[in-house]
Amino acid sequence: MAESTQIQDEMPKAYEPRKVEGKWYQFWVEKGCFKVEIDPGKRPFVIIMPPPNVTGELHIGHALTATLEDIMTRWHRMKGDPTLWLPGVDHAGIAAQVVVEQLLAEEGLDRHQLGRDKFIERMKQWAVECRGTIAEQHQRLGTSCDWSRECFTLDEGPSRAVRTAFVRLYNKGLIYRGERIINWCPRCATALSDLEVDHKDIQGHLYYVRYHLAEDDGFITVATTRPETILGDTAVAVNPKDERFRAMIGKKVILPAVNRVIPVVADEVVDPTFGTGAVKITPAHDPVDFEVAQRQGLPLVNILNPDATMNENAGPYTGLDRFACREAILSDLEKDGLLVKVEPYSHSVGHCQRCQTTIEPIASKQWFINTQPLAQAAINAVLDGRITIIPERFTKVYLNWMENIRDWCISRQLWWGHRIPVWYCHDCGELTVTIEEAKSCCHCGSLNIEQDPDVLDTWFSSALWTHSTLGWPDDSESLRYFYPSTVMETGYDILFFWVARMVMMGLEDTGDIPFRTVYLHGLIRDEKGEKMSKIKGNVLNPIETLEKYGTDALRFALSTGTSPGNDLKLTTSRLEAGRNFANKLWNATRFVVRSIEPNRTDVKIQWDLLPVEDRWILSRLNGTISSVTSLMEDFQFGEAQRQIYEFLWGEFCDWYIEITKVRLRSVSEGAPSPIPVLVYVLETSLRLLHPYMPFVTEELWQNLKSHLPSDWQQVESIMITTYPQADKAAIDPQSERIMKSVIEIIHSIRNARAQYKVESTRWIEAQVYTGELTSAITPYTQAIQTLARVRPVTFSDSIREAPAAENALVLVLKESEIVIPMESMVDVEAERKRLQKEIEQSQAEVVQLEARLKDEAFLTKAPEAIVDKERSKLAMKQDKLERLKQQIKF
Ligand SMILES: [Zn+2]
Numbered sequence: 001m002a003e004s005t006q007i008q009d010e011m012p013k014a015y016e017p018r019k020v021e022g023k024w025y026q027f028w029v030e031k032g033c034f035k036v037e038i039d040p041g042k043r044p045f046v047i048i049m050p051p052p053n054v055t056g057e058l059h060i061g062h063a064l065t066a067t068l069e070d071i072m073t074r075w076h077r078m079k080g081d082p083t084l085w086l087p088g089v090d091h092a093g094i095a096a097q098v099v100v101e102q103l104l105a106e107e108g109l110d111r112h113q114l115g116r117d118k119f120i121e122r123m124k125q126w127a128v129e130c131r132g133t134i135a136e137q138h139q140r141l142g143t144s145c146d147w148s149r150e151c152f153t154l155d156e157g158p159s160r161a162v163r164t165a166f167v168r169l170y171n172k173g174l175i176y177r178g179e180r181i182i183n184w185c186p187r188c189a190t191a192l193s194d195l196e197v198d199h200k201d202i203q204g205h206l207y208y209v210r211y212h213l214a215e216d217d218g219f220i221t222v223a224t225t226r227p228e229t230i231l232g233d234t235a236v237a238v239n240p241k242d243e244r245f246r247a248m249i250g251k252k253v254i255l256p257a258v259n260r261v262i263p264v265v266a267d268e269v270v271d272p273t274f275g276t277g278a279v280k281i282t283p284a285h286d287p288v289d290f291e292v293a294q295r296q297g298l299p300l301v302n303i304l305n306p307d308a309t310m311n312e313n314a315g316p317y318t319g320l321d322r323f324a325c326r327e328a329i330l331s332d333l334e335k336d337g338l339l340v341k342v343e344p345y346s347h348s349v350g351h352c353q354r355c356q357t358t359i360e361p362i363a364s365k366q367w368f369i370n371t372q373p374l375a376q377a378a379i380n381a382v383l384d385g386r387i388t389i390i391p392e393r394f395t396k397v398y399l400n401w402m403e404n405i406r407d408w409c410i411s412r413q414l415w416w417g418h419r420i421p422v423w424y425c426h427d428c429g430e431l432t433v434t435i436e437e438a439k440s441c442c443h444c445g446s447l448n449i450e451q452d453p454d455v456l457d458t459w460f461s462s463a464l465w466t467h468s469t470l471g472w473p474d475d476s477e478s479l480r481y482f483y484p485s486t487v488m489e490t491g492y493d494i495l496f497f498w499v500a501r502m503v504m505m506g507l508e509d510t511g512d513i514p515f516r517t518v519y520l521h522g523l524i525r526d527e528k529g530e531k532m533s534k535i536k537g538n539v540l541n542p543i544e545t546l547e548k549y550g551t552d553a554l555r556f557a558l559s560t561g562t563s564p565g566n567d568l569k570l571t572t573s574r575l576e577a578g579r580n581f582a583n584k585l586w587n588a589t590r591f592v593v594r595s596i597e598p599n600r601t602d603v604k605i606q607w608d609l610l611p612v613e614d615r616w617i618l619s620r621l622n623g624t625i626s627s628v629t630s631l632m633e634d635f636q637f638g639e640a641q642r643q644i645y646e647f648l649w650g651e652f653c654d655w656y657i658e659i660t661k662v663r664l665r666s667v668s669e670g671a672p673s674p675i676p677v678l679v680y681v682l683e684t685s686l687r688l689l690h691p692y693m694p695f696v697t698e699e700l701w702q703n704l705k706s707h708l709p710s711d712w713q714q715v716e717s718i719m720i721t722t723y724p725q726a727d728k729a730a731i732d733p734q735s736e737r738i739m740k741s742v743i744e745i746i747h748s749i750r751n752a753r754a755q756y757k758v759e760s761t762r763w764i765e766a767q768v769y770t771g772e773l774t775s776a777i778t779p780y781t782q783a784i785q786t787l788a789r790v791r792p793v794t795f796s797d798s799i800r801e802a803p804a805a806e807n808a809l810v811l812v813l814k815e816s817e818i819v820i821p822m823e824s825m826v827d828v829e830a831e832r833k834r835l836q837k838e839i840e841q842s843q844a845e846v847v848q849l850e851a852r853l854k855d856e857a858f859l860t861k862a863p864e865a866i867v868d869k870e871r872s873k874l875a876m877k878q879d880k881l882e883r884l885k886q887q888i889k890f
Pocket residue numbers: 185186187188189352353354355356357
């Protein structure tokens with residue numbers, strides 16, 4: 001019977017992530033491990049997940065977000081904090097609408113053919129599919145969020161929050177409708193906020209165009225990058241202090257191409273050094289000109305249709321596309337002799353962030369938020385330390401943006417999103433602005449009302465996300481307990497889009513900050529440090545990656561290199577390192593489990609009997625716990641994970657287990673078994689690592705569990721155990737010192753063997769001078785013999801009498817010296833000859849390189865990179881020569 005259990009308990013030879021990941025995730029969900037319970041006596045730890053867009057699948061940036069937030073969540077849960085990680089999904093307004101419109105286009109349809117209702121139905125179907133994919137992919141990544149609280153921005157709760165926030169701001173006069181210059185995307189046919197526009201430097205032209213005076217001889221020349229906008233000019237402006245144009249002010253000029261008569265006005269805003277010093281004023285298509293027109297009382301002439309073809313104001317050009325119109329006007333101006341000159345000109349042109357179409361600034365009636373009063377509170381919250389931004393350097397970026405904030409255009413001419421809660425009365429012309437669906441005009445009672453067709457900027461609902469997901473505007477128990485959240489973890493690229501606006505809206509709606517700490521992570525780049533993009537084809541799909549390497553390996557790769565605010569290179573070698581680490585732990589656990597005698601239940605550590613190596617590994621374990629804890633408190637997750645890795649691989653697996661193997665082979669009567677310490681250190685380390693690599697640690701912990709003390713048997717999962725706490729009493733500097741020396745001795749002898757290419761089966765001799773540590777080190781004779789393959793080895797507490805025996809290699813270590821007779825390693829004469837030959841060859845190479853680097857002709861002609869390469873080559877060769885000269889000194 002014992003035999004059959006043993007076979008059943010046997011761990012497979014290798015770790016196969018795909019076999020265990022799904023099983024454990026399901027197990028955690030079934031056991032309700034992700035659910036949070038409100039405990040009024042404790043302060044909760046809360047993260048509201050940045051909701052991925054319903055635009056498709058998760059990308060590698062989402063995987064980083066999920067990994068970092070899961071690390072924090074699992075850690076706090078194990079620390080015993082009531083921990084909420086609230087997942088959600090964003091309807092993503094324009095971004096999602098563009099995706100579905102592209103799908104429709106493949107069917108030969110557009111949204112207008114479907115009509116608004118049918119299109120929204122299509123969008124909803126799409127959103128449901130996406131939400132399923134996103135949730136499934138998050139589960140593959142191991143995210144331990146509370147799925148019972150999952151939110152969607154278009155759900156009833158968040159939607160009511162959106163309408164409530166809108167109505168409140170409107171009633172306070174902070175939301176208004178007005179005609180302003182907005183960014184218009186002709187393809188998306190909607191207004192965009194300033195943040196949704198990508199500015200690119202374009203090599204264009206500056207066209208100098210002559211406007212004749214209407215009543216006198218003479219002309220005035222203006223310069224423009226967009227000659228088609230001439231059709232919308234309503235004035236020419238000059239600086240009032242500019243002597244050259246003083247006589248022109250108040251006169252009239254004839255607009256070329258359409259022959260409209262427009263005035264010459266004086267305005268301070270005109271820069272006399274730009275172009276000719278006289279500028280055309282196109283108030284309907286330029287934000288600066290719009291302001292000039294407001295000051296000067298000039299009319300607005302809009303020349304564009306929503307699809308960027310020319311409208312009826314464009315006279316003979318009506319119906320032409322904007323770029324075709326540009327060509328037509330230029331050719332007409334040239335014919336009429338009005339095109340004075342054309343200069344190459346590099347300037348910044350706005351592009352739609354979602355479809356990359358060139359933006360047109362257009363005067364348009366839209367809804368805006370007057371953000372300045374909101375920004376002041378958001379500035380104060382950071383200045384007075386209620387909100388901390390990590391890394392600190394982004395505080396300045398945040399404050400600078402807030403201080404220069406401009407009104408936020410929130411209306412979008414889209415169908416997918418939160419409909420603006422405003423109804424226009426066809427009878428009295430007044431507006432009804434209400435949270436609930438309006439049935440009649442609140443001013444005259446007329447039923448003849450119509451809702452604004454537009455929807456809100458998708459970032460409007462995002463700005464409410466920290467409180468709308470917790471039940472606001474209701475005074476819910478969740479809102480009272482979980483708001484404000486603890487950490488807002490997101491990419492630095494959406495600091496303004498999202499973080500800044502959440503601070504403004506959170507403060508405005510609830511009177512309290514939305515989160516205490518903002519943690520900004522960087523972007524993920526490829527091996528060469530380049531941004532990942534579909535066009536470059538260097539995008540790493542997180543699901544394909546985790547299928548190849550395992551989820552824990554992907555998480556390891558994402559979190560090792562990460563530090564707040566810095567971009568991270570995701571390399572194959574890092575993914576492989578993650579996979580190797582999981583395998584290393586697997587093998588270590590397999591060794592430990594197999595070492596435990598089948599019937600043994602007593603794994604209690606007998607602290608007073610522990611040999612030095614046990615005290616050493618326990619000391620190092622507790623030192624690591626202490627350091628890791630303070631790093632995590634400091635949000636240095638990358639470094640914390642690196643230290644756990646170094647401890648587990650570099651100390652526990654490579655040394656403690658190896659020494660243990662020697663010890664287990666020669667257990668003497670009455671000597672304490674290493675097994676209790678092996679089990680204890682391994683089990684504690686698995687818990688320490690769990691937030692980073694949840695699947696492999698759970699699998700290994702479960703394999704170890706039946707061998708743990710009985711109080712562990714009741715605990716169902718590693719994720720609901722406690723996070724290790726450092727035991728200061730276990731810190732033992734003397735044991736660390738001794739073991740450091742033992743390791744150094746083994747390590748140096750191994751290096752010497754490698755250096756002289758000693759066959760692995762050959763035993764070599766050594767004399768070790770260990771001074772005052774001798775009595776502490778001699779118990780490790782057998783370990784040193786076995787692990788360094790050195791026999792006989794003798795220890796001496798005296799100082800080495802110089803000089804050492806002839807033909808011996810002397811290794812000087814921190815607290816000891818090792819003398820190895822050369823003949824025990826190699827055939828001395830042959831080795832001398834070999835080294836001599838190598839020295840001569842190296843010498844020749846050095847001389848050659850030195851000569852080259854003194855050659856003036858080479859130095860002046862060769863590119864700097866080549867010279868640098870030669871220099872570093874020389875340094876390398878010199879170094880090698882030096883080492884060879886040392887090696888031959890035996
Ligand atoms: Zn667009």
